[in-house]
Amino acid sequence: MIIVRISRRKNPPGPPGLPFVGNLFQFDKANPHIYLWRLSQKYGPLVYLKHGSTPILVVSSTKMARQILKTYDLSFCTRPSVVGQQKLAYDGIDMAFSPYNHHWIQMRKICVLHLLSPKQVSSFRSVREDEVRRVIDKITISRSCNLSDIAMSLASNLICRVAFGRRYDDDEYDKLRFDRLIMEAQALMVSFYFSDHFPVFGNWVDKVSGLLDRLQKNCKELDVFYQQIIDEHLNPSRPKPDRQDIIDLMFELLKHQSSSSSSLHITMDHIKALLMNLFVAGTDTVAAAVVLTMTALMLNPTIMNKAQTEIKQLIGNKGTVDEDDIKKLPYLKAVVLESLRLYPPAPLIFRTQISNQHCTIDGYKIEPGTSVFINGWAMARDPETWKDPDEFRPERFTNSSWDGGVFEMIPFGGGRRGCPGMGMGLISTELALANLLYSFDWALPSDGDNDGVDTEALPGLTMHKKNPLVLVATPTGCI
Ligand code: HEM
Numbered sequence: 045m046i047i048v049r050i051s052r053r054k055n056p057p058g059p060p061g062l063p064f065v066g067n068l069f070q071f072d073k074a075n076p077h078i079y080l081w082r083l084s085q086k087y088g089p090l091v092y093l094k095h096g097s098t099p100i101l102v103v104s105s106t107k108m109a110r111q112i113l114k115t116y117d118l119s120f121c122t123r124p125s126v127v128g129q130q131k132l133a134y135d136g137i138d139m140a141f142s143p144y145n146h147h148w149i150q151m152r153k154i155c156v157l158h159l160l161s162p163k164q165v166s167s168f169r170s171v172r173e174d175e176v177r178r179v180i181d182k183i184t185i186s187r188s189c190n191l192s193d194i195a196m197s198l199a200s201n202l203i204c205r206v207a208f209g210r211r212y213d214d215d216e217y218d219k220l221r222f223d224r225l226i227m228e229a230q231a232l233m234v235s236f237y238f239s240d241h242f243p244v245f246g247n248w249v250d251k252v253s254g255l256l257d258r259l260q261k262n263c264k265e266l267d268v269f270y271q272q273i274i275d276e277h278l279n280p281s282r283p284k285p286d287r288q289d290i291i292d293l294m295f296e297l298l299k300h301q302s303s304s305s306s307s308l309h310i311t312m313d314h315i316k317a318l319l320m321n322l323f324v325a326g327t328d329t330v331a332a333a334v335v336l337t338m339t340a341l342m343l344n345p346t347i348m349n350k351a352q353t354e355i356k357q358l359i360g361n362k363g364t365v366d367e368d369d370i371k372k373l374p375y376l377k378a379v380v381l382e383s384l385r386l387y388p389p390a391p392l393i394f395r396t397q398i399s400n401q402h403c404t405i406d407g408y409k410i411e412p413g414t415s416v417f418i419n420g421w422a423m424a425r426d427p428e429t430w431k432d433p434d435e436f437r438p439e440r441f442t443n444s445s446w447d448g449g450v451f452e453m454i455p456f457g458g459g460r461r462g463c464p465g466m467g468m469g470l471i472s473t474e475l476a477l478a479n480l481l482y483s484f485d486w487a488l489p490s491d492g493d494n495d496g497v498d499t500e501a502l503p504g505l506t507m508h509k510k511n512p513l514v515l516v517a518t519p520t521g522c523i
Pocket of ligand 1: 140152390
C-alpha cells in the first residue's frame with residue numbers, strides 16, 4: 045500500500061547541490077547506477093537531484109517504480125530530450141528516444157504488431173540457431189576466448205540479419221566501419237552536452253568544445269551507411285531473400301500506407317531512425333546479458349554445474365540445443381532471470397514527466413518536466429523485496445511465471461514504454477547460454493595475468509564489463 049503523506053517539504057530528500065549547477069558535478073558518470081544506489085541508501089527510495097536547470101527524481105524501490113511505470117505511466121511515458129539522442133534519432137522520429145506523442149504511438153504500433161511480434165520473432169529462429177552454431181564452431185577451434193567480443197559479434201550478427209538480411213562480419217571492412225560508427229554513436233548519446241543542462245546559454249559551449257561537430261560527422265556517416273543498406277534493398281536485381289527482414293517489412297508498410305488508415309507517413313528517415321534503435325537497443329543489451337550471466341556463473345560454479353547437468357540430461361548427445369529445447373530447461377531460464385535481476389543490462393531507465401501533467405508521489409508533488417531515473421540495480425538490492433538480495437540464487441525463479449509485468453524487477457522496463465524486444469532478447473540470450481554451457485566446460489586462463497572475474501562496468505546506457513570476460517573453453521564431448 046502506498047502511504048500518501050501530506051508533506052510540507054517541496055521535494056524529496058537529496059544531497060545539497062551548488063548554486064546554478066546543482067548536483068551536476070557530484071554525479072559519478074562512470075557508475076551512475078551504483079552512485080545513485082548509494083544515495084538511495086542514505087536518502088530513501090525517492091531522491092531529488094538537480095542537474096543545472098533540470099530537476100531529477102531517482103526511484104529505487106519496487107513500490108515507487110510501480111507508481112511511475114503503472115499508476116502514473118501516462119504522466120511519465122516520455123523520454124528526456126537530450127541533444128545527442130535527438131540528433132542521432134533524426135530529430136526524435138524514432139521510437140526509443142521519441143517524446144510521447146501521436147508519432148511515437150504509431151511507430152510503436154508498427155514495431156509491436158509487425159516488426160517484433162511473436163510471429164516475426166519466431167520467423168528468425170533459424171537465424172538465431174545458425175549464428176549460435178557458428179559461435180560454438182569458432183570457440184571449438186580457438187578454445188581460449190574473449191567472451192565479451194564473441195557475445196558482441198553474435199548480437200551484432202543477429203540484429204544485422206534481422207534488420208537488413210546480412211551478416212555484419214562477412215566483410216572485415218564493413219565490420220570495422222559498423223563497429224566504429226555504432227561505438228561512436230553510443231558514446232555521443234551519453235556525452236555531456238552543456239546545452240542540455242543550461243539551455244539559456246544556447247549551444248555555443250558544445251560548438252566550441254567540438255562535440256557538435258563530432259555529432260554532426262557521426263550522423264552523416266551513419267546516414268550514408270543506412271542509405272547504402274536501403275539502396276541494396278531497392279536494387280531490382282537483388283536476389284529474392286528467404287525471409288523478409290525489417291527493411292523489407294518497412295517497405296511493405298510504406299507501399300500500403302496510402303491505403304491504410306494510419307496517419308503516420310513513413311519516410312526513409314523513419315526507416316533509418318528505426319534501424320538506429322534496433323542497433324543500439326538490441327545489440328548491446330543481448331551481448332551484455334550473455335556476458336553478465338556467464339560472469340555470474342563463473343562466480344558461482346555450483347550453479348553453473350547444475351545448469352549444465354539440466355541441459356546435458358535433456359539434450360544427451362544430440363549435438364546442439366535448439367529453441368524447442370529451451371522451453372524444457374526451467375533451471376536455465378531461472379539462471380537468466382536471476383542474472384537479469386542482479387545485473388540488469390540497462391540498469392537505469394530514463395523517463396520524463398510530461399509537461400502538462402501533475403502528480404503526487406509518496407506525498408511529494410512532482411514538477412512537470414522532471415526527469416526520472418528508475419534504478420533497476422538498486423531495486424534488485426532492496427532487502428524489502430528480495431531475501432538475501434546480493435546472492436545469485438536462480439531458485440527464486442524456478443517456480444515463477446515472471447513475464448515482465450511485475451515491478452519487483454524491471455530489466456525490460458515497464459508500462460507503455462517497456463521494451464518491445466523482450467521476446468527476441470530473452471530467446472537470443474537463453475539459446476546462446478544453453479549452447480555455451482552444453483558444448484564447453486569453462487575455466488579462467490592460468491597465465492598469471494588473470495585477476496579472477498569481476499563485475500566492474502564501463503560507463504554507458506548498457507552495462508558492459510570494464511574488463512572483458514576471457515575464459516578457456518574445454519569441449520564437453522557432447523558435440
Ligand atoms: C536482454 C535484452 C534486452 C534488454 C535487457 C532490454 C532492455 C530495455 C529497457 C530497460 C528498455 C527501456 C524500457 C522503459 O523505458 O521502460 C528498452 C527499450 C527498448 N528496447 Fe530493449 N532490451 C533488450 C533487447 C531488445 C531487443 C532485442 C530489441 C530490438 C530488436 C530492443 C528494442 C528496444 C526498443 C526499440 C526500446 C524503446 C521502446 C520505447 O521507447 O518505446 N530491445 N529495452
